[in-house]
Amino acid sequence: MRVLLLPILLACLGAGLVLAQPAPVPEEGADSIADYRRMLREGNPGELWVARGQQLFHAPRGPNAVSLEACDLGLGAGVLDGAYAALPRYFEDAGRVQDLESRLVHCMVNLQGFDRAQLLQDAFSTGERESDMEALAVYVASRSNGMPLDVQLEHPRELELYRIGETLFHRRSGPLDMSCATCHSRESRRIRLQTLMNINSPVQVREVMGSWPTYRVSHGTVRTLQHRMWDCHWQMRLPDVEYVSDATVALILYLTEQGRGGVIDVPSIRR
């Protein structure tokens, strides 16, 4: 069904997509801004993924035929509102720092009985197969819409992973001597027409980090931060970074802390 629906939706959106990243707007008229944002969201195909994620999250699934409603995303079992805003965080029951997607994998394995290796393998949509994870992630993130990014960064393991993330961000390697900073540490730099986020610009990082997962028009699906980590490593000619690995969580924690205060507003929409 989506195959048919999407092109139509996209065609209807048309030029509207170009406007989809609103310029920063002044405080006054907060209501109309909220309306405007809602309007944009309603025209965003990513909303279909949010809806599917909601359905997937609350339905009994997996070998154990239970829903994810008992999943503790950091604020207690079943608490979704605001949970994403404080991720990644350290989870006692897992003994590690987890981002949104690692935590969802954890719950799907431990509560629902899914096979971990299979979940990792199916995490990104491909041409033939639609990912459940992308839908779940954007649904859970959307339950923090309007809230500021606010990672805890108190547990020693969180602090430690933050420092690792910062180091990894600046670590050059590979045939092209690249680090993340090569492309993401200057103002208004482009790769062709794509403007690159500058890690030294808090305003930009807040905006970026508050807007993932995002609907990527060129991919025809919602993509998550885990996917972005994979994509940028690929561009750097480095080996595939494993889904929900420590390296990805370290980078995401580092970026999220740099984006502290950024207001969550997902799904956004990107090229």
Added chain:
Amino acid sequence: MMTLNKTRFAAGLAAITLMLLVTACAGPESGKADASGKVDYTKMSAKELGEYLIFESNSFRLDMPTQEGTTARERMMQDDLQMLCSQTRNQPSPEQAGRIIAEARASMKYPEGGIQLGDWQRGGNLAWGGFGFRLADQSDDHSRRAADGACYNCHALSPQRTGGSLGPSLTGYGKSRGDSEATRRFIYEMIYNPHAYFPCTNMPRMGYKGVLNEQAIADIMAYLLHPDSPVNK
């Protein structure tokens, strides 16, 4: 730059004594991207932690075969220059910069018959292409064709197409610089190992690292310098 405040860091440091306990009690998380629970990371510096994480935590598919005939593990290992530039955040001290420049000079290898210009049309394709060295389930197959230079990612080149802006515009390069022996040598060395001029530059060492061969460098140089090239129109 750090947005972490001091008290938080102090809290973190104070908590380090707890770490042995924490790590010892770290719960099980099965699966392959998992090894971190068992190690006391806190005894290491951030850099050591990063190295540990890269090589021991199964975060990367280090066993992927690469186009250069190694495994991806080698790609993740840093050479001295990469290490120094990472540590200094690309701001080497004057003394370090001097050493980097000297080493880059010593690394240069020149074509036997002198630095010649190749075919600017082929050079244009190489400058605008992004093929090469990418690893994935279907990695770039170098037996099909050689790697591109991907200059367009960082430079404006011909006025007809949009290039990147991580590096300076090279539009009209030959027209403004002329095609002298000195210019050829400079461009050749920039492509071979730009740290000879800009220590810890973001520009890759495409000759030194074997990304581009002699012929490819000659073709790209022609694209920058030849009067008929769109770069100089």
